[in-house]
Amino acid sequence: MTGTDRRDEVLDVVVVGGGPAGLTAATYLRRFHRSCLVLDSGHSRARWIPETNNCPGFPQGVSGVDLLRKMKQQAASFDARFESVAVDSLRRDGDLFVLRAGDAQWRARCVILATGLSDNLPQVPWVEEAVACHALRLCSICDAYEATDTRIGVYGPLADTAAHGVFLRSYSSRVVLLPSDGAGAEDALAQARAEGIEVLPAGGVLEFDGERCSYRLPDGRVETFDSVYPYLGARTTAGLVASLGAKLSDSGEIVVDRSQQTEVPGLY
Ligand SMILES: Cc1cc2nc3c(=O)[nH]c(=O)nc-3n(C[C@H](O)[C@H](O)[C@H](O)COP(=O)(O)OP(=O)(O)OC[C@H]3O[C@@H](n4cnc5c(N)ncnc54)[C@H](O)[C@@H]3O)c2cc1C
CATH class of the missing domain: 3.50.50.60 (FAD/NAD(P)-binding domain)
Known part of the structure; x- marks a missing residue:
């Protein structure tokens, strides 16, 4: 079933981004018995890693692709859901967030942005x-x-x-x-x-x-x-939240508090 088929559903959390951060969030959320959907456009920076040797628990090293596969498997084992899409808009509708990717739409009480960055x-x-x-x-x-x-x-x-x-x-x-x-x-x-x-x-x-x-x-x-x-810098995807009024730093990063919450309640 795709997002377009679930217009009445309200999720506890939508996680935008299915790299290591988003997949970790999904595993924890499901283990807190929160309904959770990961929307991911599939460009994790981790997929570039030929072999990482500093990832705890992998003394022989692990490739980024393998690590992502294992982390997704782990989140899926707790029934986290996934869709391969690029979220193109995020807005408020009363107390809820509405996320869109093309014609598909999802509603959630909270949103976690785990969209990483892209190297230049x-x-x-x-x-x-x-x-x-x-x-x-x-x-x-x-x-x-x-x-x-x-x-x-x-x-x-x-x-x-x-x-x-x-x-x-x-x-x-x-x-x-x-x-x-x-x-x-x-x-x-x-x-x-x-x-x-x-x-x-x-x-x-x-x-x-x-x-x-x-x-x-x-x-x-x-x-x-x-x-x-x-060393040519990097691009963030902070533009997605600009329309919601979340504060950005001079270098374009999203400003968060000690709980990683932005200035928009419910947006982390
Ligand atoms: C060559 C290389 C080697 C590295 N080696 C190591 C290492 O050895 N050890 C280590 O700890 N780290 C290493 N890193 C760094 C590591 O890859 C990153 O720190 C890590 O991937 C960051 O995770 P993340 O989940 O925050 O972001 P990412 O992994 O970048 O994931 C972000 C995800 O969000 C998705 N996304 C973005 N915008 C949207 C949108 N609008 N809608 C839907 N999805 C969206 C992207 O497609 C992506 O899948 C390396 C990085 C590189 C490039």
Whole structure:
């Protein structure tokens, strides 16, 4: 049965997003005997993880796809329901929330937004392949351990890469900044250099040979790395709640209280 067939139903909670956060919420909600539906558009950031080695309970590591499958299985075992849709609007109707995806509609007393974020990635066709073989890494907190003592490139605007380079310097003495621009970053640059981080000229191009990423400098020289971390920022899906009046931070994140509730009662 789809959402369009259940117009009279009022759910306790609709969870928007079926990544690790949304699936965890669904498992707990069902175990609190709350009716719960997960609406998910299927683009979890976790599906990019070739193998995570910091997930408690998986000493041999687990891929993001496997982890998502197991977490969904666990939520489903408590009768959480799922629909594969992208929610395109969220509004209030009295005390209830109304969510829509195309023609389908659901009503709920509470909504949990577990929509994650999307990385801004280099605009090249080989990104997915490079992430799969760790040539490109997207989360230094998650996997810099695996890059310990290797040659690490950090690609992006100089001001951002310098700070991340300093963090990565605690994993390897061979950290190199690959600036996509060099504007207004003198302090960051000085700090990076003080940490022994090499800085290549700005304006080079990232390349991938099927195993490793390289940086082709403007003068034609090519430098190759065991891993490259791009730092190009990320996009949130906070726009979904803007029409409800939930407060956003200057950087576009949803402002919540200590209970993770937004300024809209019932919206978490
Ligand atoms: C390459 C890589 C390696 C990583 N390695 C690790 C690691 O080793 N350990 C670790 O802990 N973390 C790791 N991470 C980070 C981890 O993947 C994220 O922290 C995690 O996925 C965040 O979970 P989430 O549920 O908040 O968001 P997500 O997993 O991004 O899930 C959000 C979900 O919401 C859905 N959604 C968004 N908008 C809508 C909408 N309007 N309607 C319906 N659905 C919507 C999306 O399709 C998506 O399925 C890694 C990430 C990457 C990219």
